[in-house]
Amino acid sequence: MSDFLHTPATKAGNMNSGSTIPERFLRVADALASKVAVSDNEKQMLYGELLSASIAMSGRIGDMTERPNVGIMLPNCAGFAPAFFGTILSGKTAVPVNYLLNPRETGRIIADAGLDTVLTTGLFTDALEGLVPNVVKMEEVSFNESPSGFTPPRVRPDDVAALLYTSGTIYRPKGVMQTHKNILSNIDACLRAMRISEDDVFLAVLPGFHTFGLTCAILLPLLTGGRVHFIARFAPAAVMRALRESGSTIFMGVPSMYKALLKSISDGDSATVPLPSLRLCVSGGEALPVETGREFQRKTGVPLIEGYGMTETSPVIALNRPDRQKWGTAGLPLDNLEVGTFDDDGNRLPPGGDGELWVRGPSVMKGYRNLPEETAEILTDDGWLKTGDMCVIDEDGFIKITGRKKEMIISAGKNIYPVEIERTLEEHAQVFEAAVIGVADEVRGEVPMAFVVPMPGTDLDRASLTAFCREKLSAFKVPKKIQVVKEMPHTLTGKVLKRELRPEA
Known part of the structure; x- marks a missing residue:
């Protein structure tokens, strides 16, 4: 050749x-x-x-x-x-x-x-x-x-x-x-963060039309000398079988996949599942519930680390490391990226300040095709990309996403980020999945409303769930209404389609 x-x-x-x-x-x-x-x-x-x-x-x-x-x-x-x-x-x-x-x-x-x-x-x-x-x-x-x-x-x-x-x-x-520079710089930084080598075998379930699937599960291994084993669609039993039989060492998925895999393990009446070749799992696409991550590690013995990114950053921005992890955070920024939190006027906030996450570095996109105005709105003249996500960067540099700026609920002048309520709800033993939206309220202008999917075989009591939230959240953040649903509408990569959630009359 x-x-x-x-x-x-x-x-x-x-x-x-x-x-x-x-x-x-x-x-x-x-x-x-x-x-x-x-x-x-x-x-x-x-x-x-x-x-x-x-x-x-x-x-x-x-x-x-x-x-x-x-x-x-x-x-x-x-x-x-x-x-x-x-x-x-x-x-x-x-x-x-x-x-x-x-x-x-x-x-x-x-x-x-x-x-x-x-x-x-x-x-x-x-x-x-x-x-x-x-x-x-x-x-x-x-x-x-x-x-x-x-x-x-x-x-x-x-x-x-x-x-x-x-x-x-x-x-x-x-x-x-x-x-080319965007993609390769992101791949190289991920290689350093996860210690990927040509000996690794990736199980590719995420679709190639999504940036997480394309860059992280397909291009990263193939431009490193690794191997990719493709599965046409996600089915828990098929994925578990492939993880055992294909020699896969790395699996990348979204939180809903890990939840489904855990359910598959439980349905098999097995306390633990041996996956001898698998050495690392990565979760992205949306926030990973802490209990889901911990339980998956307990059941499989395989480290599960959470990352964060977006298509506009090609895609990874931050990642917990196999040897340096904080549950409930998106991890540390990649070593070739600069990150910061900024207020609405574009002023940089000190460490610990809750503001919009901005990113600068070689993996930031060239722009949106045919959309110069939208490009100018998200990219600053000095190279920063405004993610639209609110976050806190702690003293160790770990990024904790606190909410989506556009999803923020303003209730009687107070800012509420749905992700905080969703994480709290999903800590409850009877909740499989939760999503929170803002609904109109005559007194407060807007209040949070929760949609929850119960754990299989449980009879979820909304009153006890509300009481659970009152113990964990400030009073103004407690959902005014909780609606139980059989399932959530999702994108293929596991994100809840909140625009399709409809409150009951």
């Missing part, structure tokens, strides 16, 4: 060099050609095979379109890797598309990204009908022919590598432009 590189033969020791994704991928794949790179329940590909397939795919893409962006609409599978790296090696920007959207929503993203080509599977071709002229079914692509005449693309670190559309912006698509 060295013929494909414009550099001397590579050694494993310097695989993590390279300022663009093509440089890094070519170096890693060449050095580890005979090592397994990706696998799913049907096939596996060595790094050498993945490199050949990606180069072949890049040639096909180059023949099909002159546009700068290429869509990828695939479930979690081994074929995602050559689709992504083929796009990158063609010198274009990868646009992972959420396959759960309806055709109208998909069409808005395709139009905003200017796509005329989408790499997909026969499962999704109907959803793309009439939206793009070039639809490639990856299962029909042959990678048997040896590629020839390949020249690495001329891309720069500040060129856009991935265009990711954020959730909750269906009516006006908001595409986050992540550069």
Whole structure:
């Protein structure tokens, strides 16, 4: 494979060099050609095979379109890797598309990204009908022919590598432009924080169209020389089986996944579950209930650390470390990022002050595609990104998220952040999940209202739950009403869709 590189033969020791994704991928794949790179329940590909397939795919893409962006609409599978790296090696920007959207929503993203080509599977071709002229079914692509005449693309670190559309912006698509520098700087900082090596095997359940899944569960291992085993969708029994049988050493998920895995363990009447190869679990996407994290560690014997990030920071901002952790916090900032808390006037607050978290560093996005005003609102002239999350940074540097600025409830002039109430509710033994919103009140203007999902097999008493909250919270933070529901509406990555919560009449 060295013929494909414009550099001397590579050694494993310097695989993590390279300022663009093509440089890094070519170096890693060449050095580890005979090592397994990706696998799913049907096939596996060595790094050498993945490199050949990606180069072949890049040639096909180059023949099909002159546009700068290429869509990828695939479930979690081994074929995602050559689709992504083929796009990158063609010198274009990868646009992972959420396959759960309806055709109208998909069409808005395709139009905003200017796509005329989408790499997909026969499962999704109907959803793309009439939206793009070039639809490639990856299962029909042959990678048997040896590629020839390949020249690495001329891309720069500040060129856009991935265009990711954020959730909750269906009516006006908001595409986050992540550069090669953004993604690689985040990967390198995560490598140092989690001590990842080429011996690690990642179990990929998070979708590739989400920044947590794409960068942390797929690109991080594959640009480090590790292996990725894909599971098409999250099912607790299948995940537990894969964790035992695939040799996985690292699993990344959202809190709802860990809750479901715990329930699966309990249903199996087992106090503990041996997972001999698994050495680390990471939770992100939303706040991890402390008791969920502790119980998962007790049941599995595997460290579970919480992190925090957003698409606009490519994505990780902070992470608890395997050897340095504070429950209930998002952890310490990555070593190449600067963080601070700021008030509404843009003044930096002293340590311990509760303000909006701002972030500055190499993983901060280039901006929103086609949205200069929205970009200017979130990025300052001196490079700070306003996260929209309220937090406190303690004396040790750990970040504790106290709420979402836009979700803040103002009750009789007092600020209430729903996340504090949600965490309190989820400490109750009979509560599986909780979500809090603000509802109108004639006297106080707005008051908190809670939606709770009971633990299976329990008969949740709302009066006792209210009493529990009174013991833990200030009186004005106690939910005025508690509504018991069978389940919450979620995004694919586990976040509660609060806009779909409806109070009973």
